[in-house]
Every structure is written in C-alpha cells, then in structure tokens.
Amino acid sequence: MSLEKEALLRALGAEVIRTPTEAAWDSPESHIGVAQKLQREIPYGIILDQYKNINNPLAHEFTTGPEIIAAVEGTPSTSSRPSSGKIDVMVAGAGTGGTVTGISRAIKKKHNKECIVVGVDPKGSILALPNDLNADGEGSMYIVEGIGYDFVPDVLSRDPKDVNTWIKTGDDESFAAVQQLMRKEGLLVGGSSGSALSGALRWLKTNAGRQVAESEGKNVVVLLPDGIRNYMSKSWFLNIAMESEPSPLAGTIKQILGSSKPNGVALQNGH
Ligand SMILES: Cc1ncc(COP(=O)(O)O)c(C=O)c1O
Structure with missing residues (x-):
C-alpha cells in the first residue's frame, strides 16, 4: 500500500498496521490474518470484509x-x-x-x-x-x-x-x-x-x-x-515523471534562459 494511502487514512484518524505483501492470504501475518486477530481481541470489533460483503x-x-x-x-x-x-x-x-x-x-x-x-x-x-x-x-x-x-x-x-x-x-x-x-x-x-x-x-x-x-x-x-x-511517491511514477524525455519546449527554454542555468532549475523553483 502506498504511503499516500497510509497518510490519508491516518489523517482521518485511523490506526494503520502494515503487513507483508508476500504473506499468504490465510497466514496469521497477512492483512486478513491480522484483521481477524484484532477483531477477536477488540470489543465490538467488526470487519466489513470487501472480499465477502455482497x-x-x-x-x-x-x-x-x-x-x-x-x-x-x-x-x-x-x-x-x-x-x-x-x-x-x-x-x-x-x-x-x-x-x-x-x-x-x-x-x-x-x-x-x-x-x-x-x-x-x-x-x-x-x-x-x-x-x-x-x-x-x-x-x-x-x-x-x-x-x-x-x-x-x-x-x-x-x-x-x-x-x-x-x-x-x-x-x-x-x-x-x-x-x-x-x-x-x-x-x-x-x-x-x-x-x-x-x-x-x-x-x-x-x-x-x-x-x-x-x-x-x-x-x-x-x-x-x-x-x-x-501513488506519487512510488518510484515507477517518479521515473515516468522526472526521468521522461525532455519536451519539445526544453530546447527553446534553454535558449531563452541561457545555457548557464542547469536543466529544470527554473521550473522546479516555480519562477
Ligand atoms: C487501484 C485499484 N484498482 C482496481 C481495483 C479493483 O477493484 P475490485 O476490488 O472491485 O476488483 C481496486 C480495488 O480496491 C483498486 O484500489
């Protein structure tokens, strides 16, 4: 689960427990296993259960x-x-x-x-x-x-x-x-x-x-x-966004601003 999803849930007041993605669904370490354990222990605990809920x-x-x-x-x-x-x-x-x-x-x-x-x-x-x-x-x-x-x-x-x-x-x-x-x-x-x-x-x-x-x-x-x-903090997205080919405008901008400015500085600072 992305950092963005965790942060959003925490902002809403939720407790977030991370479980290993590689844990088998029916193991006690999986998100389902941990949820079931918490439900058993927390009074009036309930699992809305997107997997079974009609x-x-x-x-x-x-x-x-x-x-x-x-x-x-x-x-x-x-x-x-x-x-x-x-x-x-x-x-x-x-x-x-x-x-x-x-x-x-x-x-x-x-x-x-x-x-x-x-x-x-x-x-x-x-x-x-x-x-x-x-x-x-x-x-x-x-x-x-x-x-x-x-x-x-x-x-x-x-x-x-x-x-x-x-x-x-x-x-x-x-x-x-x-x-x-x-x-x-x-x-x-x-x-x-x-x-x-x-x-x-x-x-x-x-x-x-x-x-x-x-x-x-x-x-x-x-x-x-x-x-x-x-997903904006995910490396697959940052690769797409930050490492992509320069746009056709990049050369023009470089000409206008002069080659003394390194690539991207003007845009990164928002000037
Ligand atoms: C990003 C994203 N894509 C696709 C799906 C698939 O939806 P469903 O669980 O209804 O199959 C989900 C479900 O949460 C999702 O979060």
Missing part, C-alpha cells in the same frame, strides 16, 4: 454500472464517431472482483446481455480463469496496486457469463500505458488503470477482439479506477 458488487451493479450505461446511451452516434449505442465490451481490472462482477451484472441484466466482459489480472495473481499455473508466473511479486490476489474472493463471480474472458498484464506494460494516458489524454491515473488499458489493447488484438476492433461503432469501455495522487 454490498461490494451490489454497489457497482447499482451505481458504477448504471453510470457507465447512461454515459454510453447518452452519447449520440455521429458520422465521425459512430456508436452502436451499447457497451459492446467492458474491460476492468479485478482485485476483490466486486467492480467487474457488479458492472457486468448491471450491463447484462438491463442493457446488453451480449456484452463481452474482460477481466484484467496481473501476472503473479491467480484470479484469471482458466488458471494456467505455468504460463503466468503465479505467486511472483508485482508492483501494480489494487488488482490481483493469491485467493479468489467470494464477491468475484466465477460464472463465465459474468466475466467472459481474462487477460494477464505485467507491471512494465501497465506503467507504460499510464504514461501514454497522461501524455496523450491528460488522464492522471494510477497503475491499475494502465493494466486495464494495456489489457484492453491486447484483447483487441485477439481473434474475438479483432472482430470488435474492425467493426464500425462498437463501444469498448475501459475502467480507470484510481488517480495518480495515491
């Missing part, structure tokens, strides 16, 4: 899903941007799986039962079906936060009618996609949003995906769940 997928079925459906239905089809008026493909990362499960139910029950729902799972996690233990490095560590687990939460539907297919993503492609989203779209998103975009682009190159990509007016919705402000 209100997790329900929140997405009754809020996130309808919001996406309204946005797509409310966007008119034009000659330059033709639209089927439907969500034809929905791509979302899975952590607890509440998001992808709930949105899928909203879309399929009330909007388009033919929608193809693609779950995105990081390499190192075991959520994707079918689990190919050899191909995807299950159990290996990954840096992207918020998606993937070493167990299958109850709120993640295993019904292939809910989540039709899965794509595995790696850290590097996710962070590269975040950089593209920032540079090209001005969207300041977190790492799992990069995984969702990278997974979507890769799925669109599969046989089923190409049929969608090559048909006019198909709508592919990619969920970008978190902003970069939760």
Whole structure:
C-alpha cells in the first residue's frame, strides 16, 4: 500500500498496521490474518470484509454500472464517431472482483446481455480463469496496486457469463500505458488503470477482439479506477515523471534562459 494511502487514512484518524505483501492470504501475518486477530481481541470489533460483503458488487451493479450505461446511451452516434449505442465490451481490472462482477451484472441484466466482459489480472495473481499455473508466473511479486490476489474472493463471480474472458498484464506494460494516458489524454491515473488499458489493447488484438476492433461503432469501455495522487511517491511514477524525455519546449527554454542555468532549475523553483 502506498504511503499516500497510509497518510490519508491516518489523517482521518485511523490506526494503520502494515503487513507483508508476500504473506499468504490465510497466514496469521497477512492483512486478513491480522484483521481477524484484532477483531477477536477488540470489543465490538467488526470487519466489513470487501472480499465477502455482497454490498461490494451490489454497489457497482447499482451505481458504477448504471453510470457507465447512461454515459454510453447518452452519447449520440455521429458520422465521425459512430456508436452502436451499447457497451459492446467492458474491460476492468479485478482485485476483490466486486467492480467487474457488479458492472457486468448491471450491463447484462438491463442493457446488453451480449456484452463481452474482460477481466484484467496481473501476472503473479491467480484470479484469471482458466488458471494456467505455468504460463503466468503465479505467486511472483508485482508492483501494480489494487488488482490481483493469491485467493479468489467470494464477491468475484466465477460464472463465465459474468466475466467472459481474462487477460494477464505485467507491471512494465501497465506503467507504460499510464504514461501514454497522461501524455496523450491528460488522464492522471494510477497503475491499475494502465493494466486495464494495456489489457484492453491486447484483447483487441485477439481473434474475438479483432472482430470488435474492425467493426464500425462498437463501444469498448475501459475502467480507470484510481488517480495518480495515491501513488506519487512510488518510484515507477517518479521515473515516468522526472526521468521522461525532455519536451519539445526544453530546447527553446534553454535558449531563452541561457545555457548557464542547469536543466529544470527554473521550473522546479516555480519562477
Ligand atoms: C487501484 C485499484 N484498482 C482496481 C481495483 C479493483 O477493484 P475490485 O476490488 O472491485 O476488483 C481496486 C480495488 O480496491 C483498486 O484500489
């Protein structure tokens, strides 16, 4: 968990206990094991339990899903941007799986039962079906936060009618996609949003995906769940932000200010 998330929770008055990421979910050292111990010992302790709580997928079925459906239905089809008026493909990362499960139910029950729902799972996690233990490095560590687990939460539907297919993503492609989203779209998103975009682009190159990509007016919705402000101290982001190629303006600025000023000084000081 990033420093930003810890600081925010502490600012709200929370106690934060850090547990080792590598601890197996069912070990006493894991975040779940520690929470259970604390619940047993603290009078009236309660675990809201995002992994089992049916209100997790329900929140997405009754809020996130309808919001996406309204946005797509409310966007008119034009000659330059033709639209089927439907969500034809929905791509979302899975952590607890509440998001992808709930949105899928909203879309399929009330909007388009033919929608193809693609779950995105990081390499190192075991959520994707079918689990190919050899191909995807299950159990290996990954840096992207918020998606993937070493167990299958109850709120993640295993019904292939809910989540039709899965794509595995790696850290590097996710962070590269975040950089593209920032540079090209001005969207300041977190790492799992990069995984969702990278997974979507890769799925669109599969046989089923190409049929969608090559048909006019198909709508592919990619969920970008978190902003970069939760991850600004992370080295993957600092590498993107501080070590990126100089912009086309860099040379001009150097000319104006003279070469005596080292790179970046004027901007860093805000002058
Ligand atoms: C950054 C980020 N991305 C994706 C997810 C996945 O959402 P879900 O747990 O509903 O599968 C989460 C969940 O907390 C998250 O924090």
